[in-house]
Amino acid sequence: NELVTTLEYQVAEIYLSQKRYRDALASYVRVLRREGEASDVAHFRIGEIKLLMNKPDEAAEYFRDLLNRFPNSRMRSDARYKLARSLEAFGDYKQAFTEYRSFLMENPGHPLVGRAWYQAGICANRLKDEKSALQFFEKVLQHKVSPELIVRSRYELGRLEKMRGNFELAMNHIQVAISSGILPELGGILQFELGDL
Numbered sequence: 001n002e003l004v005t006t007l008e009y010q011v012a013e014i015y016l017s018q019k020r021y022r023d024a025l026a027s028y029v030r031v032l033r034r035e036g037e038a039s040d041v042a043h044f045r046i047g048e049i050k051l052l053m054n055k056p057d058e059a060a061e062y063f064r065d066l067l068n069r070f071p072n073s074r075m076r077s078d079a080r081y082k083l084a085r086s087l088e089a090f091g092d093y094k095q096a097f098t099e100y101r102s103f104l105m106e107n108p109g110h111p112l113v114g115r116a117w118y119q120a121g122i123c124a125n126r127l128k129d130e131k132s133a134l135q136f137f138e139k140v141l142q143h144k145v146s147p148e149l150i151v152r153s154r155y156e157l158g159r160l161e162k163m164r165g166n167f168e169l170a171m172n173h174i175q176v177a178i179s180s181g182i183l184p185e186l187g188g189i190l191q192f193e194l195g196d197l
Contacts, residue, residue: 011027043075044078084099097123099121140153
């Protein structure tokens with residue numbers, strides 16, 4: 001019955017807003033079993049809850065399933081991004097990097113593009129792919145993103161350029177990050193990097 005499914009979905013949303021994750025999970029699973037029109041959203045929400053419960057491997061399964069089963073879902077772009085985040089949290093940087101790239105190619109105007117460039121850069125760094133990491137962090141600087149992401153990207157660029165022996169460029173990135181005054185928790189690390197340079 002569609003009405004029962006709708007009510008179950010609304011109950012799940014209320015539980016989620018109250019951070020009652022286990023109750024929300026049980027309700028979303030019941031929505032999935034009924035296979036109504038909210039099934040794709042239920043998949044997405046279960047994936048989100050699994051991430052919140054620190055189960056990124058299980059979250060990835062739900063996001064991947066959504067992408068495979070619902071090609072026309074309005075949740076596809078967000079699911080692709082969350083799949084990449086889940087894989088990154090699980091430590092599968094290679095697959096996460098691939099998913100971030102897919103997300104960026106498929107969704108150039110998405111609000112999370114800047115964040116995806118940054119996270120792709122982090123994954124590339126973990127994979128020792130300096131060239132890609134540099135490109136992705138540079139892309140962050142070219143997008144309208146939060147000042148925090150700019151500073152974090154400048155820090156990463158500074159470290160990468162230092163490793164490549166481009167000390168002047170590295171110093172420039174670190175100095176700009178310091179002068180922003182954003183992210184005081186990074187202040188000590190930035191000062192250390194500057195002193196080291």
